Amino acid sequence: MLASAATFSPLRLAPTRASARRSAAVITMRDRSKNRKPTQRGRYLSTEAIQAVQSLKRAALRGAPSAAAVPVEPKLRRLLKADMVAVFRELAAQGEALLALQVFEEIRKEHWYKPRLLLYVDIVTVLASKGLRSEVDKVCSYLKKEQLEPDTTGFNMLLKALLDAEFIQLTMDCFCLMKLWDSDPDRLTYRTLVKGLESLGEMDLSSDIKSEAQNDYGDYLDFPVEEEMVDTCTK
Secondary structure (H helix, E strand, C coil): CCCHHCCHHHHHHHHHHHHHHHHHHCCCCCCCHHHHHCCEEEEEECCHHHHHHHHHHHHHHCCCHHHHCCCCHHHHHHCCCHHHHHHHHHHHHHHHHHHHHHHHHHHHHCCCCCCCHHHHHHHHHHHCCCCCCHHHHHHHHHHCCCCCCCHHHHHHHHHHHHCCCCCHHHHHHHHHHHHHCCCCHHHHHHHHHHHCCCCCCCCHHHHHHHHHHHHHCCHHHCCHHHHHHHHHCCC
16 A cells, blocks of 8 residues: 555656656757848858948948948958959849949959959949939940950840930940940840830831841841740840
């Protein structure tokens, strides 16, 4: 009888309940993905790049008459090549057109700078989207002084950005540069120009482009739509 009482004693049950609580405890870990930094075209922005973006935006908010008047942040000058380009692209993606232009001009001063058409596409696109005609003119004046590698796809993107902003003369100037730098116009080039110019009522210019397309590729109207779609996706 004494053994039976000991078996059901509360003193024997207490450790059992504590042991059950310990076995039921679950260790959880915080999802580290929530701590990830903002991404920029397939790479993470470094801490230094994020700080440079924030510093430039804060400086612009402190009352400078224009973003172009914002002094260059020391953080920006200390950045590595990849980070400075990432800062430029991040500002362009955020629609900070004048700040992106400032960083773009700093990039052009760096010893490692090598002209890349896609950088021009980025800056022209964001400036044109804000209607900053004089700034687009300035950037295109830089472009005319560069020596670029052939890049038909890049020029197609640039021509479309200019046409979307209704910058007709700059579009034609860049089309001339395209051929000057041996970036041979393809079917997508001609389609972009013809459709864009016609939408803007520039029928004479469109007719000239059609004639040039026929000389290069034959009947322009026979260009397959599927090929245009493939080129666009590749772009």
